[in-house]
Amino acid sequence: MLIASYNPKQNGDILVVVLGETTGEQNVEYKNDIVTISETDNGEIIGYNFLNASHILPKLTDMNGQIDLNADDVTKLNDALKAQNLADNIVLDDDPKFVVGYVKSVSDHPKSDHLKITETEVNDGKSLQIVSGSPNMQANIKVVVAKVGAMMPDGLIIFPGELKGEDSNGMICSGRELHIPNAPQKPGALILPDNYEVGSEFDFDNASTLFE
Structure with missing residues (x-):
């Protein structure tokens, strides 16, 4: 990281x-x-x-x-x-941290009535388990995934974690959380148009017109 x-x-x-x-x-x-x-x-x-x-x-x-x-x-x-005779242990990390993901499956969280457990494909065909509280979460949608190691626009850093006992390795983002202009100021995953390529780096500049 x-x-x-x-x-x-x-x-x-x-x-x-x-x-x-x-x-x-x-x-x-x-x-x-x-x-x-x-x-x-x-x-x-x-x-x-x-x-x-x-x-x-x-x-x-x-x-x-x-x-x-x-x-x-x-x-x-x-x-x-x-x-300064200190450890020179900083390693370059150029792996994209905001990528287009594809929600392959969604299941109910066993300990929550509003959280969902998703299997979400990200870059290189890899899938991640991500727990989401988005009210519009469903299978077969394209979303923006903040991978572990991402820094959100508000400064929040995404670390590996768990929600109510279930592993969650990343975050499925809303337009509001990504600070996209004119995004609805309410909870809900940003569902991307179908022309977005799964696994590609999310382009914040191009996304600025999503809510025009």
């Missing part, structure tokens, strides 16, 4: 890099302009904060929100870590 975000108005010149989910207490270590966040119990590094980040990645100037890191960016961040 590799998620990067940058919000200079709120946080200053700090690049937040997330490598994994927090599952317990955190250990925070400062070394010059780099903050390392790790799990207290096992020492696993789950993220970094790079202070004065625009000195490492000049492209951050005038950017805000989630940052798409390329191979060159990852190299520069790892070089900054090595310069």
Whole structure:
């Protein structure tokens, strides 16, 4: 997993890099302009904060929100870590996180009267079990899937999880959750037109006209 975000108005010149989910207490270590966040119990590094980040990645100037890191960016961040004798363990993740999915099947959740358990095909023909509370959930529809490792427009990060005891590996999104212009401001999966290709990366720019 590799998620990067940058919000200079709120946080200053700090690049937040997330490598994994927090599952317990955190250990925070400062070394010059780099903050390392790790799990207290096992020492696993789950993220970094790079202070004065625009000195490492000049492209951050005038950017805000989630940052798409390329191979060159990852190299520069790892070089900054090595310069402080820190673990250079940031690995490029260029797998699309918002994709067109196809809901193959829907079943009732055994412990909920409103949740549904879906088998949803995503890219490379792979299917995921995703629990959804969308009132319009049904089989044989095309939807937008936020895969594990996605950052939603509101900053929510999608981690593996479970809902009432059932595994859920991703999120089937509404137009409202995706911040698509003019999307209905109510719950309900965004059902895509049939011309969307299952497994393709969801194009937010092209989707801006879906509700015109």
